[in-house]
Amino acid sequence: MLNNQPSDVDAVFHALAEPTRRALVEGLSSGPRTVSELARPFDLTLAAIVQHLQVLEQSGLVRTEKVGRVRTCRVEPAGLHLAEHWLAERRTRWERRLDRLEEIVAEPKTRRGKPAKKGERP
């Protein structure tokens, strides 16, 4: 279940918006841990911890690896490019929105005011 994709901004935000998941990332700050080591401080079932880890893994923030019967987790530094992603994405979103605005203002006026006739400027 390796995740080599660059972090998706949405997924990273979603992953970090939850306190348990932030605490899990925190738990990995000093180095890789097994799932059961990670789960120990929490008053949660192992299954719940595994679910949180899956969200973190899907976001690209955490990577897990199974060796034999033991699954080990570590922080994935790719998530660190979030700032650049976020700012670039905000610009891209504006560009796409303006594309749509361009289409809309190019439409003949139908909803408001008089309908535009050819050659006539509203």
Next chain:
Amino acid sequence: MNKPTVVHDTFVIERVFQANPQRLFAAYADVEIRARWGVPSDDEQIVYSESNFHVGGNDVYRCGPKGDLKYTGHVRYEHIVRDQRIIFVERVSLGDSQLCVSLVTWELVPKPGGTLLVLTDQIASLVGKDMVEGAKRGTSAALDNLARNL
């Protein structure tokens, strides 16, 4: 242990539209039209629960992929000159986390046969590397603070 959790950026987008400034201004001012172009693709949706397009007025919206409008936006209009200029402050949040605060300026410059839009977005991003690094290093305080400071 806490590091500054804000990253600043400014970008300017210039675009010429085949429409006059009045038409463009109206496409912003009319919230129904704004909701049509206000998302970057048909897979996403924006729903305004409040819209008060006047100086001092606020918009509140939710947006995101259709069926999962997880982002919340608050807009406050600071300056409006009909058919010429719109300046607003926009705050975007995801759940308890505040993602950014932006000062956005729309300038409409009439050109022969159309309008030049100069859009300037001055962003204070609160989710930059510090959010991730903070969490990584064990200072998830960044997000907790954000949530508290809302």
